[in-house]
Amino acid sequence: MVQGSVGAIDRSWAEPLPPAVGSLARGGWSTTSGTLVAKSVDGGITVGPKPGRSVLFGRNVDEVHVCIGADDRRVSRRHGELRCDGERWWLHNLGRAPIRLPERRLFPAEEPLPLADGYTPVFLPGSREHLLEVYVVGLAGDRRAADHARATIAPSTWPLSADEKLALVVLGQHYLLHEPNPQPLTWRQAAEQIGELQPPASQWSAKRVEHLVGRVRARLSRGGVPGLTREEVAGPVGNALNHNLLTELVRSTTLVPPDLRRLETPG
Structure with missing residues (x-):
């Protein structure tokens, strides 16, 4: 000390x-x-x-x-x-x-x-x-490890609109907090929290959050990310699609822990 x-x-x-x-x-x-x-x-x-x-x-x-x-x-x-x-x-x-x-x-x-x-x-x-x-910095210097498992080369980060990013940070906050066995929030939980962060709350329904996130899932699926459609998930879907989406967004550093600042209530 x-x-x-x-x-x-x-x-x-x-x-x-x-x-x-x-x-x-x-x-x-x-x-x-x-x-x-x-x-x-x-x-x-x-x-x-x-x-x-x-x-x-x-x-x-x-x-x-x-x-x-x-x-x-x-x-x-x-x-x-x-x-x-x-x-x-x-x-x-x-x-x-x-x-x-x-x-x-x-x-x-x-x-x-x-x-x-x-x-x-x-x-x-x-x-x-x-x-x-x-x-x-490790022995190899500050270099990203190659990923040879993918059939499609993904960008280092995925583009998101401001509303998409806010919805995903709220939905996936437990992932950004690096909690053990994280799970996404429900659509209703996410909508209620976003409404507090970005009033009026009436513009943020569970359906709107679901639509925004579904749009991102479809876009990443077309970009080669697996596990984002119902056809690719065996058994009950549950949270699997959103879990796979959030895992990819954190892995690719599209979402990073400093994004948690978006959860701080203004004022």
């Missing part, structure tokens, strides 16, 4: 990352093995690997390298640390509340967790969950 006053925070070895930079789910923009990129909605940093190097994150902008949850007093001033041992980066919980990762939670005073190469979304609890995106 880094001790000391505000002046002890040394940023000279870090390259700042502006808030406007896109989601790290699409890559870390570095070819140097071991490089760490970390960002919140307020910006972040890119840091090369070096034994003992420490990246602090939390809500007090003067005491951390990456500020997150600045307006939320339930987030600790220094909530966590990303520390390099020379070979890999480790996540430490320095705060009072658990840190949530896709597969588990890291509790205060618990042994640190090693970060895998590639993308890891880290969620801090508060009045709402705050997202810290982390990307560790």
Whole structure:
């Protein structure tokens, strides 16, 4: 843990990352093995690997390298640390509340967790969950793995209209939160939440959401994505079509965790 006053925070070895930079789910923009990129909605940093190097994150902008949850007093001033041992980066919980990762939670005073190469979304609890995106460049550099299984070459992301994207973020929020065994919301649940986010609520019926999502499913099916039509799903359809759709949209980074900001009520 880094001790000391505000002046002890040394940023000279870090390259700042502006808030406007896109989601790290699409890559870390570095070819140097071991490089760490970390960002919140307020910006972040890119840091090369070096034994003992420490990246602090939390809500007090003067005491951390990456500020997150600045307006939320339930987030600790220094909530966590990303520390390099020379070979890999480790996540430490320095705060009072658990840190949530896709597969588990890291509790205060618990042994640190090693970060895998590639993308890891880290969620801090508060009045709402705050997202810290982390990307560790692996030995092969920041390159996308080839996918030889597809008959059709899909674009890196799929085009969506503004209404389609809002409907899909709401419908698939559990996928973007990286919850275990996520399921889509129902049409009614999605319509009610969208109506609160984008009034008047009367313009958002369950049928309208179903129509928007069905339009996207049909478009991706024509583009070569399997499992999006009733004929391709064996047995009861249930949520299978929407599950397959949302899985593809997250896999292709068409939808990324920072899109969850669309769920914040205006005002």
